[in-house]
Amino acid sequence: MPTRALVFDFDGTLADTESAVLRSWQQVFEEHGVELPLEAWYAVIGTQHTTPAMFALLAERVPGVDTEALRPKTRAHVLRLLEDLGPREGVREYLETAKEQGLGLAVASSSSGAWVNPHLERLGIAGYFDAVLTGDRHKAKPDPDLYLAALDALGCEARDAIAFEDTPHGVTAAKAAGLTCVAVPNAITESLDFGQADIVLPAFTAKPLEALLTH
Structure with missing residues (x-):
C-alpha cells in the first residue's frame, strides 16, 4: 500500500x-x-x-x-x-518532500498543546501539519492513543502511515497503533534500545524521505 x-x-x-x-x-x-x-x-x-x-x-x-x-x-x-533552537537537521526537507508528495502530516506528542504549538510556530514548521495531537487531550505514550487519534485526524489506516520517533516509549506507542516506525534517536537517546523500530536512522539526513516511502 x-x-x-x-x-x-x-x-x-x-x-x-x-x-x-x-x-x-x-x-x-x-x-x-x-x-x-x-x-x-x-x-x-x-x-x-x-x-x-x-x-x-x-x-x-x-x-x-x-x-x-x-x-x-x-x-x-x-x-x-x-530560544535559539531550530528543527533537527533534515526535518524541513522531510516536511517539504511530504507536502510535494501530497502526504498528510501530523504531530503526536505526549507533551501539552501549550508546549508543542508555540514551539512549532517558533520553529517555523507549524504550517506543514494538518493535525497536532497532544498529551493533554489524549493518553500519553507508550499508550497508542495519540497515534490512533492522529490516524483518525488524517483519515488514514495505520498500514498507510509512517511514524517518526526518538525514544523507545514512542516507538512502543507507534507500533501498538500498527504504524511502521522509523526511529531517529538524538544525542540523548542514541544509546537506548530501539529493537522495536522498523528502521533506525542516525539522522534525518542519513536517508531521504523518498527512500522510505512505499508507492
Missing part, C-alpha cells in the same frame, strides 16, 4: 528539545547538591511523566525542598535554552 501520511513525535524528534530539558534538570539537581541519575531520566523520557518524576526524585534526594517554588524557575530556564 502507498504511504499516505507521516506522524512525527515532537520533543527530540522534530527538534532536540530533550537535550535542553535534560540540561535544565541536571542544573536544578546540581544547585541542590545532588546528581540526576541518567537512568531515572531514561525511564520517563518520551512520556508525560517527566516533570512530576523529576520533582519527586528531587524531593526524595533533598528532603524539604519546595518543588512548587521551583516550577516557574525551571520552566523559564528551559525556555531560555530553547
Whole structure:
C-alpha cells in the first residue's frame, strides 16, 4: 500500500528539545547538591511523566525542598535554552518532500498543546501539519492513543502511515497503533534500545524521505 501520511513525535524528534530539558534538570539537581541519575531520566523520557518524576526524585534526594517554588524557575530556564533552537537537521526537507508528495502530516506528542504549538510556530514548521495531537487531550505514550487519534485526524489506516520517533516509549506507542516506525534517536537517546523500530536512522539526513516511502 502507498504511504499516505507521516506522524512525527515532537520533543527530540522534530527538534532536540530533550537535550535542553535534560540540561535544565541536571542544573536544578546540581544547585541542590545532588546528581540526576541518567537512568531515572531514561525511564520517563518520551512520556508525560517527566516533570512530576523529576520533582519527586528531587524531593526524595533533598528532603524539604519546595518543588512548587521551583516550577516557574525551571520552566523559564528551559525556555531560555530553547530560544535559539531550530528543527533537527533534515526535518524541513522531510516536511517539504511530504507536502510535494501530497502526504498528510501530523504531530503526536505526549507533551501539552501549550508546549508543542508555540514551539512549532517558533520553529517555523507549524504550517506543514494538518493535525497536532497532544498529551493533554489524549493518553500519553507508550499508550497508542495519540497515534490512533492522529490516524483518525488524517483519515488514514495505520498500514498507510509512517511514524517518526526518538525514544523507545514512542516507538512502543507507534507500533501498538500498527504504524511502521522509523526511529531517529538524538544525542540523548542514541544509546537506548530501539529493537522495536522498523528502521533506525542516525539522522534525518542519513536517508531521504523518498527512500522510505512505499508507492
